[in-house]
Structures are given as C-alpha cells and as structure tokens.
Amino acid sequence: QVQLVESGGGLVQAGGSLRLSCAASTPIVNNCGVGWFRQAPGKEREFVAAANWNGATTIYADSVKGRFTISRDNAKTTIYLQMDNVEPEDSAIYYCAARGGPLAKANDVDYDFWGQGTQVTVSS
DSSP: OOOEEEEOOEEEETTOOEEEEEEESSGGGGGSOEEEEEEOTTSOOEEEEEEOTTSSOEEEOTTTTTTEEEEEETTTTEEEEEEOSOOGGGOEEEEEEEOSSSSOOSOGGGOOEEOOOEEEEEEO
16 A cells, blocks of 8 residues: 655646645555546546656657656655646646556556645735
C-alpha cells in the first residue's frame, strides 16, 4: 500500500509560479510510475503530467506543456509539480497518483493509489 500526501497548493496570481509536492509513505513508490491530475468544479478529473519510475520519461497534457514540469526525488520518495506561468484555468484540486507499473501513463484508470488533493487557485 502506498499513501500519498500532497502539499504546496494555495492562491497565486496569474503569471506566477507554484510548486506542489507529493510525499509517499514507502520506497515502493520508487518503482512506480507517478502522475498529477486535477479536477475543477463541475468538471471531470483530467490528466496533467506523469513520469516513469526514474523520472527519465515524462508526458504532459497539451494545456500545460511548456509551463509545468513533473519531477521526482526517489531518495526522498517525493514527487513534484513545478507550475510556472499559471493561468486562471489552472485552478483546480490537484491530485498525486502512483501506479503498480513503472511506466508513465495519462489515463487515471491506470493508477492504483491516490492522495487527498491540494487546492490551487489562480487569480486573474
């Protein structure tokens, strides 16, 4: 079982930056593909970014490509999402997720473990 705890959310102005962190409870996560997803009010959960087990392979949603960066520090069993040049449309609850396999995936059904989420609000 992998427990995930997100932190770093908050209020930020458009054009600003924010870094989300996701701390895992066990080094087992170091063998797992990981991802960030988000859900805005009244909308379905959507993919943001994912990384494979060692962070060498990353994939991004088109809406965040070039602005967001996913990374991981396996020594700290922590996953990060660096959010730059944020837009009001980025406002959502952001969830960290881990999957049983090592690859990066964009579909939420491929993930087995989820955090509780952290709120990000971008003001215009």
